[in-house]
Amino acid sequence: MANLEFKSVSKSFGKTIVVEDLNLRIKDGELFVLLGPSGCGKSTILRLIAGLEYMDEGEILIDGRVINNIAPKDRNVAMVFQNYALYPHMTIYDNLAFPLKVKKVPADDIREMVRKQAGLLGLTELLERKPKTLSGGQRQRVALGRALVRNPSVFLFDEPLSNLDAKLRVSTRAEISSLQRTLNATMIYVTHDQEEALSLGDRIAILNEGRIQQIGTPQEIYDKPTNVFTASFVGSPRINLLEAKISDDCQMIIGKDVTLPIAESWRGLMENGRPDSIILGIRPENIFYQRNTKDDLVLAAEILHTEFAGDRHILFCRLGDEELRVKSGKVAPSSEGEKIKLFVNPQDCLLFDGKNGKRIL
Ligand code: ADP
Numbered sequence: 503m504a505n506l507e508f509k510s511v512s513k514s515f516g517k518t519i520v521v522e523d524l525n526l527r528i529k530d531g532e533l534f535v536l537l538g539p540s541g542c543g544k545s546t547i548l549r550l551i552a553g554l555e556y557m558d559e560g561e562i563l564i565d566g567r568v569i570n571n572i573a574p575k576d577r578n579v580a581m582v583f584q585n586y587a588l589y590p591h592m593t594i595y596d597n598l599a600f601p602l603k604v605k606k607v608p609a610d611d612i613r614e615m616v617r618k619q620a621g622l623l624g625l626t627e628l629l630e631r632k633p634k635t636l637s638g639g640q641r642q643r644v645a646l647g648r649a650l651v652r653n654p655s656v657f658l659f660d661e662p663l664s665n666l667d668a669k670l671r672v673s674t675r676a677e678i679s680s681l682q683r684t685l686n687a688t689m690i691y692v693t694h695d696q697e698e699a700l701s702l703g704d705r706i707a708i709l710n711e712g713r714i715q716q717i718g719t720p721q722e723i724y725d726k727p728t729n730v731f732t733a734s735f736v737g738s739p740r741i742n743l744l745e746a747k748i749s750d751d752c753q754m755i756i757g758k759d760v761t762l763p764i765a766e767s768w769r770g771l772m773e774n775g776r777p778d779s780i781i782l783g784i785r786p787e788n789i790f791y792q793r794n795t796k797d798d799l800v801l802a803a804e805i806l807h808t809e810f811a812g813d814r815h816i817l818f819c820r821l822g823d824e825e826l827r828v829k830s831g832k833v834a835p836s837s838e839g840e841k842i843k844l845f846v847n848p849q850d851c852l853l854f855d856g857k858n859g860k861r862i863l
Pocket residue numbers: 515520538539540541542543544545546547
């Protein structure tokens with residue numbers, strides 16, 4: 503397996519900058535996730551690695567060797583796509599064998615390698631069938647197998663689970679994760695699905711408009727987002743981002759008319775030149791209904807409506823002129839229009855600079 507490095511890579515299509523000054527190191531044996539909204543440049547980055555697209559500037563290195571001028575077929579990377587891209591007229595066996603035949607591997611070796619991968623992926627019973635007779639999940643496993651038989655140094659996954667239904671997505675995700683640990687393979691996995699990214703990635707890079715917003719472990723990204731984009735892209739229901747100001751008498755004023763005392767843990771920040779405007783970030787699970795511990799801030803809110811989510815309720819509340827999403831426990835207030843008190847510990851709040859969106863606490 504291999505490590506992979508991007509050095510100041512840029513790519514434009516016409517006047518549109520799609521990847522801008524990308525610097526990244528992916529470690530040997532790492533499952534690295536590129537997460538970002540549709541159109542942010544994820545597929546383009548994979549295509550640059552595979553050699554299906556030329557970069558305008560910069561270098562990509564695999565194991566320290568610059569691959570810019572190496573032909574795609576000699577890069578030893580394998581790509582798995584959302585739409586499987588299987589050969590419809592070939593059997594599953596032939597689909598799996600195809601990349602080996604192209605490499606002129608001896609027939610006996612091909613048979614053995616295909617049997618081995620088929621066994622590993624639970625495809626043995628399906629080898630004589632054609633792709634169209636398989637379910638989406640089975641087809642995706644064939645696509646995975648076809649990448650595996652090549653024994654590449656880097657695997658590239660481009661939203662491989664998007665065509666599967668929810669249940670299959672979760673089980674295939676677990677398979678990919680366990681396969682990755684078994685093979686100890688270097689994998690770059692592209693998705694727009696934050697839940698998939700958090701559950702799969704050793705590390706995640708969050709992209710927006712061709713630029714990396716943050717690189718970190720799932721926990722780091724979730725707990726310590728660098729800016730409001732990252733904070734709001736990860737987590738469901740979405741984090742609450744409340745526009746606020748600090749008044750001269752050191753109160754936090756949310757929206758027009760909600761006032762909170764400045765928490766002790768925020769004071770340091772206020773002393774080093776307080777920002778004109780602030781965005782107060784509170785994740786829905788950090789707001790409590792029926793709790794009041796010593797340091798909690800109290801928010802007087804009104805329930806707009808509630809959503810039942812099995813193990814919990816999501817409350818949509820009004821706080822001044824802002825809407826607040828709250829993940830409550832099993833017990834939830836039921837009546838819409840009810841005035842309630844909500845509690846939040848200042849330690850669980852994130853503060854962002856209102857001007858540039860960067861996290862300041
Ligand atoms: P993602 O995979 O994150 O959805 P892509 O990498 O596919 O994003 O595309 C990023 C941007 O580049 C999009 O705006 C897309 O329209 C544009 N783009 C991608 N490929 C081409 C191309 N071959 N020619 C022109 N524009 C392209």
